Amino acid sequence: MSDRHFGIGSDGVIIIHHSKIADFRMQMFNADGSEGEMCGNGIRCVGKYVYDRGFAKKTDLSIETKAGTKFLKLQLKAGKVDSVRVDMGEPILEGQRIPVKISRDEIIDETIKIDNKEFRFTAVSMGNPHAVIFADKITDEAVLGFGPKIEKDPLFPKKTNVEFIRMISRDKLEMRVWERGSGETLACGTGACAALVAAVLTKRANRKATVSLLGGDLEIEWAKDNHVYMTGNAVEVFEGSIGI
Numbered sequence: 001m002s003d004r005h006f007g008i009g010s011d012g013v014i015i016i017h018h019s020k021i022a023d024f025r026m027q028m029f030n031a032d033g034s035e036g037e038m039c040g041n042g043i044r045c046v047g048k049y050v051y052d053r054g055f056a057k058k059t060d061l062s063i064e065t066k067a068g069t070k071f072l073k074l075q076l077k078a079g080k081v082d083s084v085r086v087d088m089g090e091p092i093l094e095g096q097r098i099p100v101k102i103s104r105d106e107i108i109d110e111t112i113k114i115d116n117k118e119f120r121f122t123a124v125s126m127g128n129p130h131a132v133i134f135a136d137k138i139t140d141e142a143v144l145g146f147g148p149k150i151e152k153d154p155l156f157p158k159k160t161n162v163e164f165i166r167m168i169s170r171d172k173l174e175m176r177v178w179e180r181g182s183g184e185t186l187a188c189g190t191g192a193c194a195a196l197v198a199a200v201l202t203k204r205a206n207r208k209a210t211v212s213l214l215g216g217d218l219e220i221e222w223a224k225d226n227h228v229y230m231t232g233n234a235v236e237v238f239e240g241s242i243g244i
Contacts, residue, residue: 014046
């Protein structure tokens with residue numbers, strides 16, 4: 001279904017289930033068929049889907065994921081969900097929990113060498129692993145050439161998402177992402193959250209900023225309660241049915 005040449009085409013597939021501990025449960029599969037723990041963009045789409053179709057009657061929702069239960073606040077426009085604010089939980093910074101094969105409480109500006117080229121990355125998990133790399137310029141060579149190699153480097157036991165970040169100001173970040181199991185995508189919600197956390201840890205950004213992605217902007221805040229909050233829109237592109 002995710003294959004853009006032989007299927008519908010998507011970055012992945014989300015299945016919405018009943019949940020015993022939350023309003024709904026989402027199960028997310030990457031384009032290569034691997035199951036992801038969490039998807040920041042996907043969970044906003046889940047919120048819009050269940051509300052706009054009448055499965056949910058309220059605008060505060062809890063969604064069970066493999067990365068824990070996440071809490072959504074739906075913003076309406078003309079009776080439909082226009083944007084969603086998601087409590088993404090606390091960032092995980094310990095190497096063994098991300099996981100990265102480096103046993104430290106925080107992995108900040110660590111060096112990784114790929115094909116004789118060195119990159120400095122900061123590791124963050126938002127329920128799924130991220131390697132955040134800051135650069136003066138984001139190039140196709142970095143994202144498309146080195147992204148997949150970093151993703152599968154033995155340093156990351158469960159592979160990793162790779163974010164390439166250019167700082168525009170302390171309140172705005174530009175980002176391109178190579179997603180684990182999907183390749184380059186137009187946006188990554190958990191990646192945008194990880195990017196802001198990494199930017200704060202490296203003293204590049206304020207705790208609230210706009211992350212500008214190929215697919216649009218996300219507002220990210222690492223709040224005083226240590227939770228990261230993501231706000232972005234959700235738009236329905238088309239509707240169809242498939243036979244299974």
